Amino acid sequence: MSNVYDIAYDLEKALRNSSDFQDLKKAYDEVNANEETKNLFEEFRDLQMSLQQKQMTGQEITEEEVQKAQGVFQDVQQNETISKLMAAEQRMSMIVTEMNKIITKPLEELYGPMVSN
């Protein structure tokens, strides 16, 4: 049997060479090549993170914050370069989630579907 680490490194290489990752890298570079687009994307990410943080710690999100988030989200959706990046991120995130589901299958079978690693 091959060593699990050898296979994990093969998987890393295959993911890195996949068109999904290459598309993501290209979209990411495109967003960062334009200062305005880069700033908008960073503003969106910061806002998203601060709202998630508040939700997780049970802090109230103000009406003002909701409106600001909606505005930034609209700008982001209208930006083709960022939209392309977000779609590529979603695909990559889905693939990584599926990889994790596959490799934790033995554990899930042992413990039932409620296990968290």
Place this chain on the structure above:
Amino acid sequence: MSNVYDIAYDLEKALRNSSDFQDLKKAYDEVNANEETKNLFEEFRDLQMSLQQKQMTGQEITEEEVQKAQGVFQDVQQNETISKLMAAEQRMSMIVTEMNKIITKPLEELYGPMVSN
């Protein structure tokens, strides 16, 4: 280049056949074969989860709960079968964490060390 899913399934198989997973499975079956040990382990897991839940949602943990947890934890530590299972779980959890680190390396290189999937 091999398909990432094919490699992920190879990795799953290798993990399933690894001595680390086989040891974990054996330890898990041993704990569950004895009703008393099984109940103690379940009590410990339930308690652990409820305390984590409280911490995550910012609820206060009472002195009584801390003492109860210490008592159960002591019992668990003195139980050789459970201790063996917990050591095997820790090893397996470390391996899964390392697998995840390896396969998310391309993403980490792209986004920097702060990325979460």
